[in-house]
Amino acid sequence: xxxxxxxxxxxxxxxxxxxxxxxxxxxxxxxxxxxxxxxxxxxxxxxxxxxxxxxxxxxxxxxxxxxxxxxxxxxxxxxxxxxxxxxxxxxxxxxxxxxxxxxxxxxxxxxxxxxxxxxxxxxxxxxxxxxxxxxxxxxxxxxxxxxxxxxxxxxxxxxxxxxxxxxxxxxxxxxxxxxxxxxxxxxxxxxxxxxx
Numbered sequence: 576x577x578x579x580x581x582x583x584x585x586x587x588x589x590x591x592x593x594x595x596x597x598x599x600x601x602x603x604x605x606x607x608x609x610x611x612x613x614x615x616x617x618x619x620x621x622x623x624x625x626x627x628x629x630x631x632x633x634x635x636x637x638x639x640x641x642x643x644x645x646x647x648x649x650x651x652x653x654x655x656x657x658x659x660x661x662x663x664x665x666x667x668x669x670x671x672x673x674x675x676x677x678x679x680x681x682x683x684x685x686x687x688x689x690x691x692x693x694x695x696x697x698x699x700x701x702x703x704x705x706x707x708x709x710x711x712x713x714x715x716x717x718x719x720x721x722x723x724x725x726x727x728x729x730x731x732x733x734x735x736x737x738x739x740x741x742x743x744x745x746x747x748x749x750x751x752x753x754x755x756x757x758x759x760x761x762x763x764x765x766x767x768x769x770x771x
Contacts, residue, residue, distance in 0.1 A: 600612055600613040602614065602631060602638075603634070603638075610635055610638055617631075
């Protein structure tokens, strides 16, 4: 009883599915594949051949050509979109390349400095500037040392000069006194000689 019930149910479902499949297939609607399937199932058999109505073939041909035409139109539209997007991509790539070149130049200018018309990196520029500053500072310290040394020598020379001038003045005074003394003595002697 169970097997009979199952077989009846199976048969009913199979017929329902087949009927549903038959209802879905149509020559005037559905996909091209469904239309071909409709023509194949509805055509008559003759030995190993299928006999198909000419009207069905012409209808199937017209539907196929319409589908191909629609596919070609979609393909042409897609190709047009692809071409325009390709042009836009090329344009964007060119802009990106220009932007990258500008960025590279800007970075190079940012990382380099011009000194006496020559481009040099910031590190080299800093090294050169600090070398010049240290060199000038060294020269300044050298000249300060030389100035102090010269100033000390000048003070000593002035001091020695003033001492020599004082000695010379004392010597002159003594020489003047001696000369006056000698003149007095000479005058005394002349006076003695006259008196004698």
